Amino acid sequence: MKTLLIAAVATTSLFTAVGASAQDSLMDYVLKSCETDIKQYCSQVTPGEGRLLHCAAAHEDKLSGQCSYALYKAASLLEQLSAAIVYVATECKADIEKFCSDVQAGEGRILSCLEANQAEVSDGCKQAVKDTVAD
Numbered sequence: 001m002k003t004l005l006i007a008a009v010a011t012t013s014l015f016t017a018v019g020a021s022a023q024d025s026l027m028d029y030v031l032k033s034c035e036t037d038i039k040q041y042c043s044q045v046t047p048g049e050g051r052l053l054h055c056a057a058a059h060e061d062k063l064s065g066q067c068s069y070a071l072y073k074a075a076s077l078l079e080q081l082s083a084a085i086v087y088v089a090t091e092c093k094a095d096i097e098k099f100c101s102d103v104q105a106g107e108g109r110i111l112s113c114l115e116a117n118q119a120e121v122s123d124g125c126k127q128a129v130k131d132t133v134a135d
Contacts, residue, residue, distance in 0.1 A: 026074055033070030037063050084132040091128035095121045 031038070034056065041062060042055035056063060056071060063071075089096075092114060099120065100113035114121055114129060 026077060030070045030074050034063070034067035037067040088125075088128045088132055092121070092125035095125045 037056065037059070038052060041059040042052055045051050045055045053071075056067070060068070095114060095117070096110060099117040100110050103109050103113045111129070111133065114125065118126065
């Protein structure tokens with residue numbers, strides 16, 4: 001469990017690569033599932049910068065099954081997201097450098113650039129995007 005919480009904390013920065021609605025729904029799910037635990041063990045913690053996750057990790061042996069599962073599920077989804085980002089970045093590196101070097105990263109702008117240049121993007125990049133990006 002502690003490894004999963006640390007993984008969740010370590011990959012929180014990847015949230016910026018996720019659409020705002022997906023990010024919010026995952027956060028809402030965890031916060032709702034852990035609401036009682038947060039109130040009981042972390043009520044004095046100021047939210048932000050991973051402090052609630054660190055508090056949950058400090059009390060992992062006392063967390064409810066519902067909260068533990070929500071944290072596990074979130075960590076698992078973040079791990080999948082991390083792998084997807086690495087896959088696309090690896091397969092599309094040359095295409096990003098060639099077609100999107102002047103595009104500011106974030107909020108889907110690189111993906112939009114790749115889609116705008118789809119006719120010229122490599123097959124490997126197209127496949128990586130297809131494999132990882134939901135329609």
